[in-house]
Amino acid sequence: MLDRLFGISREGSTPRREIVAGVSTFLAAMYIIVVNPTILSSAHIPFSQGLTATVLISAFGSFAMGLYGRSPVLLAPGMGINALFTYTMVVGANVPLPIALGCVFWAGVAFVVLAVLNVRQYVIDAIPASLRHAVACGIGLFITVVGLVNAKFLVSNSATVLGMADLTAPVVTFLLGLAITAALVARRVPGALIIGIILTTVMAIPIGRWWGDGSAYAPGLHTLVNFNGIFALPDFRGLFHVDLTGALQHIYWPFIFVLLFTAFFDALSTFMGLSQAANLLDENGDPRNIRRSMVIDAGSALVSGFLGTSPANAFVESAAGISQGGRTGLVAVTCGVLFVPFLFLSPLLALVPAIATAPALIMVGVFMLSPIRAIEWERYDEAIPAFIAMMLIPITYSITHGIIFGFLAFVVCKLAVGKASEIRLTMWILALLSLLLLFIG
Numbered sequence: 001m002l003d004r005l006f007g008i009s010r011e012g013s014t015p016r017r018e019i020v021a022g023v024s025t026f027l028a029a030m031y032i033i034v035v036n037p038t039i040l041s042s043a044h045i046p047f048s049q050g051l052t053a054t055v056l057i058s059a060f061g062s063f064a065m066g067l068y069g070r071s072p073v074l075l076a077p078g079m080g081i082n083a084l085f086t087y088t089m090v091v092g093a094n095v096p097l098p099i100a101l102g103c104v105f106w107a108g109v110a111f112v113v114l115a116v117l118n119v120r121q122y123v124i125d126a127i128p129a130s131l132r133h134a135v136a137c138g139i140g141l142f143i144t145v146v147g148l149v150n151a152k153f154l155v156s157n158s159a160t161v162l163g164m165a166d167l168t169a170p171v172v173t174f175l176l177g178l179a180i181t182a183a184l185v186a187r188r189v190p191g192a193l194i195i196g197i198i199l200t201t202v203m204a205i206p207i208g209r210w211w212g213d214g215s216a217y218a219p220g221l222h223t224l225v226n227f228n229g230i231f232a233l234p235d236f237r238g239l240f241h242v243d244l245t246g247a248l249q250h251i252y253w254p255f256i257f258v259l260l261f262t263a264f265f266d267a268l269s270t271f272m273g274l275s276q277a278a279n280l281l282d283e284n285g286d287p288r289n290i291r292r293s294m295v296i297d298a299g300s301a302l303v304s305g306f307l308g309t310s311p312a313n314a315f316v317e318s319a320a321g322i323s324q325g326g327r328t329g330l331v332a333v334t335c336g337v338l339f340v341p342f343l344f345l346s347p348l349l350a351l352v353p354a355i356a357t358a359p360a361l362i363m364v365g366v367f368m369l370s371p372i373r374a375i376e377w378e379r380y381d382e383a384i385p386a387f388i389a390m391m392l393i394p395i396t397y398s399i400t401h402g403i404i405f406g407f408l409a410f411v412v413c414k415l416a417v418g419k420a421s422e423i424r425l426t427m428w429i430l431a432l433l434s435l436l437l438l439f440i441g
Helices: 002-006 015-029 032-043 047-069 081-092 097-117 120-126 129-150 169-186 192-204 250-278 290-307 316-322 330-344 354-368 370-374 380-396 399-416 425-440
Strands: 075-077 154-157 161-164 312-314
Touching: 015 316, 015 330, 032 047, 032 075, 032 081, 032 192, 032 354, 047 075, 047 290, 047 312, 047 330, 075 290, 081 097, 081 129, 081 250, 081 399, 097 250, 097 290, 120 425, 129 154, 129 250, 129 354, 129 370, 129 380, 129 399, 169 192, 169 354, 192 354, 250 290, 250 312, 250 316, 250 399, 290 312, 316 330, 354 370, 380 399, 399 425
Parallel strands: none
Antiparallel strands: 075 312, 154 161
16 A cells, blocks of 8 residues: 555665655654744744644645655754744744744745746746855854854853853753764764753753752743653644734735745755755656645645744755655655654653753754855855855844845845846846845835
């Protein structure tokens, strides 16, 4: 039955190999079950609600990707775009949460249209590769800064704007957790991030009990790790709290655009990269089932808003299962099945303090910096816009501003060196739109 449904033998694989590959992918990506609700909590979403939304969209998206997309790729709320949703929109711009979720929905609608019309190549050609790579790197730096701030290792300083915190018990524990996680990642240990989260949580148990004070991380409490049980029913209170009409106000258009930009290129680059690495290509050299996969990715992003989370995206950690021989949608379906039990474990997962998820965020930042080598740094008309976009994202705590100023800098630099012909019509439109959105913002 599995062979008929997924074409396993046709791909030269076996059900056992596909299931093992699915388990490998899940272990590599399951950190999102803890990390995403932790990030969403800064957007005033209770941990239990964020956990329920994360698990639901991850299970739903992975099932759909496996059964319809026929791709061995896991879907879950994307790193980077969750930081955009939380820190740029809700925290930074004070966008009301229902409107922010409405922006997620409308960005998903636009994504679905692009995916159904199969315009990926046209969109790729319209945005310079250097800017696409720079935005990905900038988001990686942004996530790293978020991790350092959440751990309270990076704090405000009146003399230098930012500075390193004192070596308190929580900060020392964070640094030990970061060292352990970095060592596991460097040794390519399967599930390195989730192992690092667990070990750092264990090391944090004595804080507030035997040494140190965790009240700066958990107001009203001196302990960082507080046991409140293991099992609980899913928290569905965050479902369908979406303001679709309010999100269409012109002041929120920049956020819809940036959510779409980030989700579209993150999905496309992930599918293309994984397919190239695993040789999962069709006769034209394109990723197999790319149109179906993009439609599922877009649909999952759309549904995310109704569930109460930032958009779901294809996870590059799917490479863990593909490297184990995974070739079919059974890999994604296996991941979806493994997500479901965590719907009932919110009290257990709520044990994890911010200092335990921070090392994982920093490692994700490391992973996302790989496109930096593809930027042509010796060509200043390409390098300067890329650098501006990449640096402004973490410095301004805004992916939106990084993209806007990156687009504008690209047009200015190309005009300055007499290469106006390299500015496509779509890029002119995006630059003018960026100016408009800048003043609206």
